[in-house]
Amino acid sequence: GENVEQHPSTLSVQEGDSAVIKCTYSDSASNYFPWYKQELGKGPQLIIDIRSNVGEKKDQRIAVTLNKTAKHFSLHITETQPEDSAVYFCAACKDSGNTPLVFGKGTRLSVIA
């Protein structure tokens, strides 16, 4: 089955700097890669996703890149703000065959004002 590795487990950045979180996956058949953000006391929420027919996707200050050959994908947050502080999870799965998402172990991002 799929295995998703996520690094780093914790990340501290100064406000205004960029943050990068990296994930690798094992199943070359996986073709859907979402990122979820979990704020303190809340459930995770989808912030961006990418499918394997594109290499990069942007939404304002966040972007995700995908390298299918290397089987890795990354989340990039630019101009970080204190409200970006949260736990971020990457995930991967196939888009058919009743296969649920497999999540990475999470990255705790702290943005220091």
Add this chain to the structure above:
Amino acid sequence: DVKVTQSSRYLVKRTGEKVFLECVQDMDHENMFWYRQDPGLGLRLIYFSYDVKMKEKGDIPEGYSVSREKKERFSLILESASTNQTSMYLCASSSGAEDRDLTGELFFGEGSRLTVL
């Protein structure tokens, strides 16, 4: 506003007790999921359901069972709670498709923190 509601935010139970965690969604979603979240281990799937009365094992089903009698409700049952089931439990739902595509956006509840003494 979409909503997944978990019945209890905090529970304290004793070893051997039967525990029910309830989850209700108001979005008419086909798929529902139960995860447990532990520090350093991320989100691990216990069970999921893509239709009423249907259930599938996730990665860590041992010691758990589920029930989906109605589309909007998905219950997680610990038949005999043990201390290693102390954890945060998260319910989620997503819209389904005929080919059982599970890539729909997951909507999570706020979690139920269970302590087993």
